[in-house]
Amino acid sequence: xxxxxxxxxxxxxxxxxxxxxxxxxxxxxxxxxxxxxxxxxxxxxxxxxxxxxxxxxxxxxxxxxxxxxxxxxxxxxxxxxxxxxxxxxxxxx
Numbered sequence: 001x002x003x004x005x006x007x008x009x010x011x012x013x014x015x016x017x018x019x020x021x022x023x024x025x026x027x028x029x030x031x032x033x034x035x036x037x038x039x040x041x042x043x044x045x046x047x048x049x050x051x052x053x054x055x056x057x058x059x060x061x062x063x064x065x066x067x068x069x070x071x072x073x074x075x076x077x078x079x080x081x082x083x084x085x086x087x088x089x090x091x092x093x
Contacts, residue, residue, distance in 0.1 A: 011081030026090035053079035
């Protein structure tokens, strides 16, 4: 799904506020192999915006869900931004 630039910017900001503490540059400081990198998403059958949004909302494994904090739009924006970063190889800012 293509998102307008503003939604991607919002997704980046929400990621920085709520996700980057554990997922710096798409990594994972808690569980090394459970990253947001494309290869890991593909290996876990989570390589889509929809799958990423579902995890952001409800959580998975040790990760709590953020659906009540982000809301439906926020989870969609974060997922779109994460997916874009995964496809781009998580380029350094």
